[in-house]
Amino acid sequence: MDERAYWVAWVQVRGVGSILLRRLDDRFGSLEAAWHAPAGELYSIEGLGKQKVADIVESRSKLDPASLFEKHLEQNPHFWTLRDGDYPRLLKEIPNPPPILYYRGVPDANENRGVTPTVAIVGTRHPTDYGRRWTRRLSRALTQRGFTVVSGLAAGIDSEAHTACLDAGGRTIAVFGTGVDVVYPHQNRSLYQRVLQSGLAVSEYPAGTQPDRQHFPQRNRIIAGLSRATLVTEAPHKSGALITAYVANDFCRDVYAVPGSLDNANSRGCLGLLSRGANLVLDERHLLEMLGNMPQMDVTVAPPKVPEPIPAPVPVAKPKPKLPPNLDRVLAAISGEPTALDVIVEQSGLDASIVLSSLSQLELLDLVSNLPGMRYQRL
Template structure:
């Protein structure tokens, strides 16, 4: 019998079947193996699949052998979880579109995957002020002392500062990439990624060797939000990608906090906007 994980990979190769639709397919049929064997007519019973999509799926399945595809894929990507794995992060299973494949590199802590250790996301601008840097360190140190793991996206600015502050405080940090786990972007963060590899974990929904693509980063943000019980936005302009993470976290029913800043600082505008919209305000390390 073919491993259920192979079907998560195989389904993810079919055009038009993204993570959200794939989760609906899984829930409708109970297993992706059963869905793979379903007729086009049976597939149309899934919300979001019409006649054309069902025909596309039926045609593309003919060219794929899930077992062979999985065996080949594992040669280059041995460290990967699917929702069929017991070690797949539980909080990710609560979101509408969990990644079908979650690649990892570094030191796995299964208590984090099981939700027994709290994960907190810290995100923000790539161009922080000294105020933003200082408060990132203060907040991260307090969170590490309280036993939380810090999650961010290994981008320039607040992301990198949050990861480094966590490592400096002796805590665990998780970096979620928009590239393969063996490709670091920006390259200036390679040394930081090596530290995280030794003292934390690097995650991605993209296979090894995948390079940077601007379309990957908003998708990456949903994973950051989905892994965490709370998201903290330190500094962010009105169009910052950090606000995408905050909005997604709010949609997932997770807590969102923001650091207030000066009206004279454009990088505080986004934080002030989401505070006005209902995000909880950070007043000190204990709030």
Template sequence: MSEERVYWLAWSQISGIGPIALQRLQEQFGTLKAAWEAPAAELRRVEGFGKQTVEKVAGERSQLEPAQLFEKHLEKNPKFWTPADADYPRLLLEIPSPPPIVYYRGITNPDEIQGKIPTIAIVGTRNPTEYGRRWTRKISTTLTRSGFAIVSGMAAGIDTEAHRSCLDAGGRTLAVLGTGVDIAYPKENRPLCERVMESGLLISEFPSGTKPNARNFPRRNRIIAGLSRAVFVMEAPQRSGALITAHIANDFCRDVYVLPGRLDDEKSHGCLKLIDGGAGVIPVDLDQLLEQLGAIPQLDVPVQLPLFEPEPPPKSEPERPNLAPELLKILDAIAPEPTPFDLIVEQSGMDAGTVSGLLLQLELLGFVTQLPGMRYERK
């Protein structure tokens, strides 16, 4: 056992000391053990550790004995990772705020932990329409059969559909909980949690016995985004936890894809807002989606060109499609090679919101394909 594991746990018990503060302590002292043993005066040298913080840390750590705390903690929490462990999920180490403790139940997969098996998050509203449910099942099943692992939050609605469809297709799914890994929430998903543990993982940064609390769910969303190479938002109103996950994913440099919906459907307003902000649109042709996901760089090799190169433009001028003038203007603004969104806006002379909406129409009509990095090409 790594001695540092003991001190990751000990520091996580100090109130007000989160992932960022732990990283600063590690950078300052080299190890969290050295930080734990450092005099209060030396803690003052750490960024963000003012007089009150240092006094609180000194008072709380004097009441703890790390080795005893660790042994007692193991009684109720036998399985957990810390950043000091070789099997701590690699993708979580890339984010600015990796959880100091990650509890889990189920079956681990070393290739998945090291990022060799691609993981995709599917999130959305707890009250989806039949349209949202149907497309969640379709996309989760397609991704699973194509070798992806599915990540979601075990909430009612879209999350439940994503987990269940993945399992029905014979795949692995990771459920990131806002409770302890021993508590099923909502209660109706207890059988689903049992199924997940048979082949996948329940994951949480909260210890066993932690009951549902509204403050915990936004925190778990960063883990959903961090564990994933891309995030799919299926249906989401304006105020939705799925939008939090999408914004965090964008901050973590993960690709974000959105299921387009009707303009008069309140459950799609959050998705439409993400599209307006530049998120990718899930294409009708799921083979095309798999091509786009195939362009995500692998973690174990240098970044290469996309696996699917765009076809060279035809030598002869193609027949112009019968489209509305504004759609033709957008189509003309797209060069023969993949064109960035900002350049399309500049070439068309339209505002970004209008261009985003017109590009969506062209995608749905099959004239345009969106590539990673907010680039577009003609089909």
């Protein structure tokens, strides 16, 4: 049976995200072998305690990967798993890539390998003429220089970036917070069709997934993850585009911002990014010069790693590590039940950027689990 059937089955298991899936894949050599592994052997995986192993055993008893996969393919014929060679390399490098990435349109092998450079352009849904004009100018300049433009197909800056790229004859990637068959906002249907003709629409959500406000902050990490750099052209102080910039910074990717007037509320987000060290964009030539100074990616394909058998250790409860104050506050805001990001921000009293960075670190420490819908659960 297709190994991808087991990826589809595993993502149905509550609390199992990309980090655990990678560990299962490495430990057992495939997710098929992991699916059939005895419960006792699952304890050898870091992050799998008594409750989570019980959840896995219960889910396996209720799911048939073969029939689930057959039904899944009817609505989702095109997708990559983290195991697939065509999975976008840049996205695979982030701490929490989607285990499954659905797509529609025209894939490009060089783009996926990181040979073709990609830049995200994001910003407010309610731009001024200034924001629209500079978004078009910079998107067009990047396209003419051979960059692929990545954005979220939202109203405003996203739409301007996609449109200018397509008008210049370039490729663009639209990242959805819905299924790739659900266009949001509805008025962007014609732009969506243009994207599919020469570019790509991608999402971590299966076909038919409707808009949910909790999906869009989660979508922003994919925009940042697919891109060598993120450019914010116009954004107010509380714009969702700033989440993309903060996450890109956490991924050690370059962040650029277009300056604006102090009198313009739509410029406050960009000015804030610049005060935090984002690269100032003066014009098209200046942006291209800065991007040209980024180191080239090594596209040498490494030989496949052959997993070595690992003896299953006796599960031992690990003491909670001593955490920095910010991580401790964020962890204290998360209960044993799934907790939404906005609740964590409110409970911790910290800025969203600090919370997002702290959550990534806590997930790597196996103290929290990243659930669908930008929700987190304490382990």
